[in-house]
Amino acid sequence: MNDTYVECLVAKKANPAAPLIKAVAIGITAAFILFGLLTVKFLFLIPGIAAGIASYLLLPCLSLEYEYLLAAGEFSVDKIMSKENRKNVLNVTLDKLEIFAEEGAYQLDNYNNQNMTVKDFSSGEEGRKRYVMIIRDDKGLQKLILEPNDELKEAMRFASPSKVIINKNL
Secondary structure, three states, X not given: OOOOEEEXXXXXXXXXXXXXXXXXXXXXXXHHHHHHHHOOOHHHHHHHHHHHHHHHHHHHHHOEEEEEXXXXXXXXXXXXXXXXXXXXXXXXXXXXXXXXXXXXXXXXXXXXXXXXXXXXXXXXXXXXXXXXXXXXXXXXXXXXXXXXXXXXXXXXXXXXXXXXXXXXXX
């Protein structure tokens, strides 16, 4: 039995306009509601409430983190919004793993012209080492873009040594 348990947390690159977007969304919501309450026309409350609901649902998406978890042969990715709301976005067993290698590795060339869905769970920052995990499930091939730490890479190599390619010299 494999008792491997490794976590890795990757923060998504922050949008430089995020504070401005938050301020504008809250300002618009407050203006509509205040104007609706101060005037006799309560029709301004409807757009104010709609803007408030949209702000509540969309503003947490401005601050994202991804948590990779490898436990007992199962790999999962959780999306953490605003450091409080967690949503599981991927669960896959390592027996569905086709290959795991650094982005641009020649071992991935066989998969370049294949039709697959691409999911980017990386930080989006320039200059960081990104790895590609290709899995085959009932929907076909999926390409996952990740930024694992060394501990997670070693655990992946230990769990599936023939499918994980890690260049030790880099």
